[in-house]
Amino acid sequence: MKYQSQKVALYYIYGALTLFAAQILLGVVAGTVYVFPNLLSEVLPFNIIRMIHTNALIVWLLMGYFGAAYYLLPEECETEIYSPKLAIIQFWLFMFAAGAAVVGYIFGIHEGREFLEQPLWIKVLIVIVALMFLFNATMTLLKGRKTAISNVLMVALWFVALLFLFAFYNPSNLAVDKMYWWYVVHLWVEGVWELIMASILAFLMIKMTGIDREVIEKWLYVMVSLSLFSGILGTGHHYLWIGTPGYWQWIGNVFSTLEVVPFFSMVVFCFYMVWKGGRDHPNKAALLWSLGCAVMAFFGAGVWGFMHTLSSVNYYTHGTQITAAHGHLAFYGAYVMLNLAIFTYALPYLRGREPYNQQLNMWGFWITTSAMAFMTFTLTFAGVVQTHLQRVLGMSYMEVQDQIALFYWMRLGSGVVVLIGVTMIIWSLVVVPRSAARVTTGVRQPAE
Amino acid sequence: MDNSDEQLMSSRNLDDIGDADDANWGGLEDLPGHPIMWVLILSELVVFGAFLLVFSAARISDPIGFASDQVQLDRVAGGINTLILLTSGLFAVFAVHATKAGDILRCRLWLLATSVLGMIFLIIKFSEYMGKFDVGIGLESSTFFTLYFLITGFHALHVVMGLGVLGVVAIWPSRINIETGTAFWHMIDMVWVLVFPVIYLVR
Numbered sequence: 141m142k143y144q145s146q147k148v149a150l151y152y153i154y155g156a157l158t159l160f161a162a163q164i165l166l167g168v169v170a171g172t173v174y175v176f177p178n179l180l181s182e183v184l185p186f187n188i189i190r191m192i193h194t195n196a197l198i199v200w201l202l203m204g205y206f207g208a209a210y211y212l213l214p215e216e217c218e219t220e221i222y223s224p225k226l227a228i229i230q231f232w233l234f235m236f237a238a239g240a241a242v243v244g245y246i247f248g249i250h251e252g253r254e255f256l257e258q259p260l261w262i263k264v265l266i267v268i269v270a271l272m273f274l275f276n277a278t279m280t281l282l283k284g285r286k287t288a289i290s291n292v293l294m295v296a297l298w299f300v301a302l303l304f305l306f307a308f309y310n311p312s313n314l315a316v317d318k319m320y321w322w323y324v325v326h327l328w329v330e331g332v333w334e335l336i337m338a339s340i341l342a343f344l345m346i347k348m349t350g351i352d353r354e355v356i357e358k359w360l361y362v363m364v365s366l367s368l369f370s371g372i373l374g375t376g377h378h379y380l381w382i383g384t385p386g387y388w389q390w391i392g393n394v395f396s397t398l399e400v401v402p403f404f405s406m407v408v409f410c411f412y413m414v415w416k417g418g419r420d421h422p423n424k425a426a427l428l429w430s431l432g433c434a435v436m437a438f439f440g441a442g443v444w445g446f447m448h449t450l451s452s453v454n455y456y457t458h459g460t461q462i463t464a465a466h467g468h469l470a471f472y473g474a475y476v477m478l479n480l481a482i483f484t485y486a487l488p489y490l491r492g493r494e495p496y497n498q499q500l501n502m503w504g505f506w507i508t509t510s511a512m513a514f515m516t517f518t519l520t521f522a523g524v525v526q527t528h529l530q531r532v533l534g535m536s537y538m539e540v541q542d543q544i545a546l547f548y549w550m551r552l553g554s555g556v557v558v559l560i561g562v563t564m565i566i567w568s569l570v571v572v573p574r575s576a577a578r579v580t581t582g583v584r585q586p587a588e
Numbered sequence: 589m590d591n592s593d594e595q596l597m598s599s600r601n602l603d604d605i606g607d608a609d610d611a612n613w614g615g616l617e618d619l620p621g622h623p624i625m626w627v628l629i630l631s632e633l634v635v636f637g638a639f640l641l642v643f644s645a646a647r648i649s650d651p652i653g654f655a656s657d658q659v660q661l662d663r664v665a666g667g668i669n670t671l672i673l674l675t676s677g678l679f680a681v682f683a684v685h686a687t688k689a690g691d692i693l694r695c696r697l698w699l700l701a702t703s704v705l706g707m708i709f710l711i712i713k714f715s716e717y718m719g720k721f722d723v724g725i726g727l728e729s730s731t732f733f734t735l736y737f738l739i740t741g742f743h744a745l746h747v748v749m750g751l752g753v754l755g756v757v758a759i760w761p762s763r764i765n766i767e768t769g770t771a772f773w774h775m776i777d778m779v780w781v782l783v784f785p786v787i788y789l790v791r
Contacts, residue, residue, distance in 0.1 A: 336691045358613060362627050387727055387734050393637045458697075 141489040145221035150490050151231040152207025153483050159200035159238060160476075164562045166193040174548040184246065191245050191257050197471060198255065199238045203478035205336055206230075209277055209293060211486045217284025224277050224395075228242040235267040253317070255325060256307045257466050262440055270322055270492050274328035288357040289339045289346075293388050296335035298493040303346055315383030322378045329470070330441075333401060334367040337437070337478050341410060344430045344485055349417025359409045366405055370398035380451045381458055389451040397448040403442035410434040423488065425501040425568075429481035432509060436473025444469055444516065456531040461521030461544070465547075469516040477509075480565060487569055491580075496576035497568035500544040504568055508561030515554035522547035538547075620684075621768035630773045632746070636779045640786050643735045650731065655791070657732035660725065665716050666788040670707050673777040676705035680770040687711075687766045696765060699758045702773065706751050713744050736787055742761070743776070743783055750776045 141147075155505050158529055171188045173179050173246055180189070210227055221227060244250060250257040255526040256265070274297065342360045342550045346353055376392030410431050421427055444466040448457040457463070522544040530540045616623035647654040683698035720726075720733070727737045748775050757769035 192706065354615070358623075359622055363628050365624060366631065368630070386653055388643065390735060390738055394635060398634065398640070566716060 141491070143220050145227075146211050146214050147222045147484075147490060148221060148227040148231070149207040149211035149486060150294055151228060151398060152203050152210065153487065153490075154570070155231060155235050155386055155408075155477065156203040156207060157483070157570065159196045159316050160562065161566060162242075163193055163196035163200060164559050166196065167369065168555045168559050169550070171552040174479065175545065177550055179298060180376050185230075188245050188248070191250065191479055192242055194236070194255055195241060195245075199234075201471075201475045201479060202584075203234060203485070205297065205300075206273055208336075208340055208479070208486075209273075209297065211482070211490070212293070213277060213280050213290055213342070214285075215282055216287045216290040216343070219280060219284035222279035222283065226272055226276050230269055230276070233265065233272070234269045235487075235546035236259060237262050237269065251310075251342045253321065259421065260308075267301070267304065270304065274301060277360065282491040285586045287353070288360050289343050292335055292337040292342075292360060296332040296339065299332040300328060300336075302330065304322040310500075319379070322375055324376045326378055327372070329475070330399060331368065331371040333475060334371060335364055337433075337474060338363040338367065338402075338406060340478055341406060341430060341434065344426065344481060345410065345413040345417075347485065348415045348419070348430070351417045351421040353412050356413065359413075363402055363405050363409060366402035369397055370401060374399045377449045377451075377454070378479075378538075380454050382464070393450050397446060397489045399449075400438075400442040400446050400500075404436040407438045408435045423485055424497070425493040425495065425505070426481055426485035428502055429477055429484050430503055432482050432505060433473065433477035436469065436477055436509065436512075438473070440466065440469030440471070440516070444520075446522075455526050457523065460523045460526045460530070461519045461547075462527065465516045465519035465523055468519065469512060472509075472512045480505075483569055491572055492579050493576040494579060496572055498562055501568035504561050504565035506561075508565060511557035511561055514529040515551050515558065518547045518550040518554065522551075606665055610630060619771075621771040625704070625768045625771050629771060632775055632779065634773050636782065639735070639742070641738065641740050642783060645785060646731050646735060653730060654732050657730055657736075658791075660723075660737070661719075661788050662716050662719065663788050665712050666784050669712050670784050671779060672705050672709050672712070672728050673780050676702045676709070677774055679705065680773045684766055684770055686776070687761055687763050694756050695761050699754050699766075699769075700760075702770075703751050703754050706754075706773075708742060710747055713740065713747075739783055739787065745778070746776050773790040 147383050166189055169180070169184075169194055173181075173186050173189060210221060237258075241250075244262075245257065248257055251259060256263075257542060277294060277297065303324055306320050309320050311317050311320065344354050346350060346356050347456075368379055373391055373395040376388045377389035377396035378392070381393055400458070401453055411434075414427065414431065447464065448454050448462050484501060501565065525544050526540050529535045530537060531542055613623035616626045659767050679698050679702040683695045685701065686692075686695035693751055717737075725733055727734060753769045753772050757765040
């Protein structure tokens with residue numbers, strides 16, 4: 141760690157890991173309700189459990205991006221954060237908003253719009269948090285060196301905030317509502333979040349492989365171009381069979397098919413850089429997470445997304461467990477793993493230690509990743525059976541749910557294993573063993 | 589390496605780098621204009637290619653419907669537009685030659701001529717659309733017309749963007765800029781040369 145102000149990232153990383161734990165716990169509870177449908181139905185109904193599960197995920201990922209930005213901006217811009225104090229206030233405000241939202245949900249206070257359930261005042265608070273971040277980070281960028289990585293990251297984070305503004309517009313017509321809803325949901329995860337992913341992976345590759353910045357930046361530009369080219373009009377794949385005009389089918393089919401390409405380019409990028417760099421970075425776990433992120437994002441977002449993206453397929457699979465399978469692996473592969481990669485990389489520097497708990501962290505990686513893959517398979521099978529029984533043969537929804545109960549049991553099993561894996565990961569990141577060697581100077585960075 | 593090394597690294601000439609695949613753009617390196625434009629051009633070709641394949645596949649599933657819709661297209665207007673775009677491509681070539689000769693004024697005039705032809709293309713295309721709307725044909729009249737409007741509409745949108753690109757490079761007419769901008773323009777006329785026969789002509 142070269143700059144003192146990078147330490148503010150610690151707040152965000154610990155905050156993110158706290159919400160990560162909450163997200164996984166609620167996920168296991170939700171998985172249990174699937175097999176014991178009346179469990180907690182009076183105290184904490186399923187819709188609330190799901191709300192906390194998904195909201196906690198999104199908030200901790202965002203918190204992770206803020207943390208990543210506060211960690212990497214000083215190194216990229218070669219200057220301290222504009223105002224570390226503001227960054228800390230921003231953190232507590234964000235944590236407060238997240239906590240208040242969860243408490244509100246438990247008492248049934250929410251707007252009921254999937255993923256954007258936050259009451260209006262919390263949405264306003266989120267915008268204030270975003271503005272504080274954008275001001276602080278942009279001022280840091282302006283006073284320092286401008287690199288492709290920091291520019292792409294900041295453009296992406298600006299658009300994350302701007303696109304969130306569509307969350308404030310909630311037309312009463314459900315089809316129109318969904319049109320705008322996807323401006324937030326799709327253009328985040330299949331648009332600007334991909335830029336965040338590409339820029340953080342590029343940062344990690346520079347640091348860990350020793351490949352020239354010049355080479356990495358070229359790859360970054362290509363990945364960014366491909367993401368935006370396919371992702372923006374790829375929004376069309378959500379406008380199938382929801383009351384939008386039929387021409388969206390053609391646009392959605394063509395562009396969303398191409399959305400696989402940027403994810404594939406990230407796999408090629410990471411592996412090629414690591415192979416080409418041939419450098420033995422001591423933080424093996426961070427490298428494992430980086431490579432794992434690119435691969436699992438390709439499968440979860442790319443392959444599992446393509447599986448049901450064509451309008452003729454989606455006609456049958458829309459809103460079945462196929463969607464759940466894709467959603468789980470895509471979020472895990474692309475964005476959870478991305479955050480865990482940068483946390484694993486940054487924490488030893490922030491704590492002033494040589495990389496620690498590497499074995500435990502990597503066991504956590506394999507256990508969680510295998511369990512997530514298994515969960516994805518069970519949900520995919522559940523979705524295929526559901527699609528056939530419900531959409532092709534026309535059986536009723538609840539009758540079909542009974543038929544796929546076995547898959548829900550297997551999903552619960554894999555969920556418990558995910559909980560074990562995540563516990564190992566969080567433990568390995570947070571609990572620094574006494575034996576971990578201190579970095580004496582605190583300045584020495586691996587060669588760039 | 590420390591940061592001064594890194595700065596040195598980024599400022600050195602691409603040609604000085606020994607290992608060819610390390611710091612250059614690989615296969616895109618030898619193409620005229622900025623390599624990232626070629627990433628865009630290749631992406632565009634994939635998209636228009638995919639749309640034309642989809643169109644052809646849809647025609648196979650409904651040859652009679654497609655034939656009866658196709659006769660309503662104005663092939664003469666399409667043919668004239670083909671000649672206009674090809675000529676504009678030639679003018680774009682002249683603009684590149686002028687900039688290579690260092691004659692900025694001549695380069696700008698050729699870019700202007702290119703743009704004027706691009707605008708005439710748009711006017712003809714617009715009047716074709718109006719003609720269709722007047723007889724009640726719209727975006728959702730049939731699969732043929734949905735794809736016709738989408739494909740030619742996307743293409744026309746690229747002509748509009750191309751005019752913008754030509755305008756920008758005319759303001760900053762360095763050789764690399766002119767080559768980059770005209771490469772985009774050539775992509776537009778090449779795509780039209782594929783769109784025109786597939787949609788208007790093939791029986």
